[in-house]
Amino acid sequence: MPAETLTAERILEATEEVLRRYGPAKATVVDVARVLGVSHGSVYRHFRTKAALREAVTHRWLTRAEDALAELVETSDRPAAEKLRSWFAGLFEAKRHKAGDDPELFATYGVLIDGSSGVVEQHIDVLIGQVRVIVEEGVRGGEFTAADPGVTARALFDATCRFHDPAYAPEWRLPTIQAEFDAVMDLLLRGLRA
Structure with missing residues (x-):
């Protein structure tokens, strides 16, 4: 039986496993190669440096x-206010699941994100761009008032950071967090109404 082809995707999957097992401080490219049954040189052919590999893992995560939330943006049969609430609820839920379902990997990504600022900025730009699309749709439909949808999208993202910024992850387990999220969203949506 021929060996499975070494792909960037397989390397990234193995890297997640290694990071989960050893954490970002102790995980090495040699550990990743060992999991894959290849030499560390084979890994370096796909990712030139350990930093490049870590950035790729962070980007993938x-x-x-982004992809799951893009599906919400693309639905056209819902009012913009409902879509915006669902988008932020989806982001919040995804972050809570990542923090609660796999705390070791979530903590690891917190460390990796600190060292991958370009990847994080790109991610935030994509997310704010998605919010902007919904705001623009609401303005076109007469549902929202926003002089500059881009500025409004950024303000909405910033106003909800408690519900998606990993720095707030310990608060996501509070019994009142869902009610607090709903109150913030109600306030923001009232402010957007045309």
Whole structure:
């Protein structure tokens, strides 16, 4: 039986496993190669440096959330206010699941994100761009008032940071957090109404 082809995707999956097992401080490219049954040189052919590998893993992790939220943006049969609430609820829920379902990997990504600022900025730009699309749709439909949808989208993102910024993850387990999220969203949506 021929060996499975070494791909960037397989390397990233193995890297997640290694990071989960050893954490970002102790995980090495040699550990990743060992999991894959290849030499560390084979890994370096796909990712030139350990930093490049870590950035790719971080990008992959963040892109999963972007893709799921993009589906909400693309639905056209819902009012913009409902879509906006669902988008932020989806982001919040995704972050809570990541923090609660796999705390070791979530903590690891917190460390990786600190060292991957370009990846994080790109991720935030994508997310704010998605919010902007919904705001623009609401303005076109007469549902929202926003002089500059881009500025409004950024303000909405910033106003809800408690519900998606990993720094607030310990608060996401509070019994009142869902009610607090709903109150913030109600306030923001009232402010957007045309």
